[in-house]
Amino acid sequence: MDSIAVALAIGLGAIGPGIGIGILSGKALEAIGRNPEATSxxxxxxxxxxxxxxxxxxxxxxxxxxxxxx
Amino acid sequence: MSSALHISIAAEPLFNIGxxxxxxxxxxxxxxxxxxxxxxxxxxxxxxxxxxxxxxLVEIPVGGIYDLAKSINGARAAIFFPFVFTAFIYIIISNWxxxxxGVGTIFLKIGEHGAEKAPLLRAPTADINTxxxxxxxxxxxxxxxxxxxxxxxxxxxxxxxxNPILTFVGLLELIGELAKIISFAFRLFGNIFAGxxxxxxxxxxxxxxxxxxxxxxxxxxxxxxxLVFSMLTLVFLNLATTxxxx
Numbered sequence: 243m244d245s246i247a248v249a250l251a252i253g254l255g256a257i258g259p260g261i262g263i264g265i266l267s268g269k270a271l272e273a274i275g276r277n278p279e280a281t282s283x284x285x286x287x288x289x290x291x292x293x294x295x296x297x298x299x300x301x302x303x304x305x306x307x308x309x310x311x312x
Numbered sequence: 313m314s315s316a317l318h319i320s321i322a323a324e325p326l327f328n329i330g331x332x333x334x335x336x337x338x339x340x341x342x343x344x345x346x347x348x349x350x351x352x353x354x355x356x357x358x359x360x361x362x363x364x365x366x367x368x369l370v371e372i373p374v375g376g377i378y379d380l381a382k383s384i385n386g387a388r389a390a391i392f393f394p395f396v397f398t399a400f401i402y403i404i405i406s407n408w409x410x411x412x413x414g415v416g417t418i419f420l421k422i423g424e425h426g427a428e429k430a431p432l433l434r435a436p437t438a439d440i441n442t443x444x445x446x447x448x449x450x451x452x453x454x455x456x457x458x459x460x461x462x463x464x465x466x467x468x469x470x471x472x473x474x475n476p477i478l479t480f481v482g483l484l485e486l487i488g489e490l491a492k493i494i495s496f497a498f499r500l501f502g503n504i505f506a507g508x509x510x511x512x513x514x515x516x517x518x519x520x521x522x523x524x525x526x527x528x529x530x531x532x533x534x535x536x537x538x539l540v541f542s543m544l545t546l547v548f549l550n551l552a553t554t555x556x557x558x
Contacts, residue, residue, distance in 0.1 A: 297498075297499040297503070300498070300502035300506060301498055303506050304501070304502040307505070307506070307509065
C-alpha cells in the first residue's frame with residue numbers, strides 16, 4: 243500500500259508543474275523569437291520561474307520520500 | 313534494496329556534547345562555516361588594487377549579488393546586502409559540499425556496539441533543521457525591517473479592524489507569512505535532498521558514466537536554489553519596506 247501511495251503522490255504532483263514548466267518555456271521561447279536581443283534577460287527570468295514551478299513538484303517528492311522512508 | 317542503499321530523511325546524530333546531539337549535517341556545516349570564514353579573512357587581508365586570481369574569484373559573486381540587490385531594492389540595497397549575501401554564500405557552499413566525493417559515502421559506526429552506521433558528512437541543506445533555521449532568519453528579518461521602516465503601518469497590514477474585509481485580508485496576510493517560512497524551508501530541503509537521492513539511486517543502478525550528467529544538474533540546481541533563496545528574500549524585504557499603494 244505504501245508503494246502505491248508514494249507513486250500516486252509523486253505522479254499526481256508532477257502533472258501541474260509539468261504543464262507549468264511547459265507553458266513557461268514555450269512563452270519564453272516565443273519571447274526570444276520576437277526579440278532575440280533580450281535572450282539573456284529572458285533566460286535568467288525563465289530559469290527562476292521554472293525553479294518556482296519545480297518547487298511544487300519537489301513538495302510532492304518530499305511527501306513521497308517521507309511516506310517511503312519514515 | 314534498502315539494505316544496499318543508505319537513504320535517511322533525517323540527519324543522524326554522531327555524538328553528543330552534553331544535551332546537544334551533533335548530527336552529521338551539523339558537523340558538516342561547522343566545516344563549511346570554518347572554510348568560508350578562513351577564506352574571507354585570508355582574502356580580506358590580502359586585498360590589492362591589481363587583484364589576484366583568488367580575489368577575482370571572490371569578487372565575482374559579491375558583485376553579482378550586489379547588482380541583483382540594487383536592481384530589486386534600489387537605494388536600500390546596501391542595508392540588505394550583508395545578510396542576503398551571507399545566506400547566498402552559505403547555501404551555495406552547503407549545496408555543493410554534498411557533491412564532493414566522500415561526503416555521504418564515508419560511514420561511521422554509531423550506537424551501542426557500532427550496530428548502526430551513519431555517514432560522517434552530509435550536506436547541511438539536506439537537513440530540514442538547517443533550511444528551517446535559514447527560513448526563520450530570513451522571514452524574521454523581513455518582519456524586523458518592515459517594522460523598522462513602516463512602524464505602525466506595517467502592523468496595520470495584519471491587524472486592521474476598520475472593516476471586516478480588511479480584517480480578513482490581514483488574517484490572510486498572517487497565514488501568508490507562515491506559508492513563506494514553510495515554502496522557503498521545503499523548497500531548499502526538497503531540492504537538495506532529492507538531488508542526493510537521485511545521485512545515490514542512479515549510481516546504484518548504473519555505477520559508471522550515467523551519473524555524470526546528474527552531477528552537472530545538481531551543480532546547477534545548487535546554484536539556482538541559492539540564487540532563488542537570496543532573490544526571494546530581497547523581494548520580500550522590498551515588499552515589506554515599501555508603502556502600500558492605494
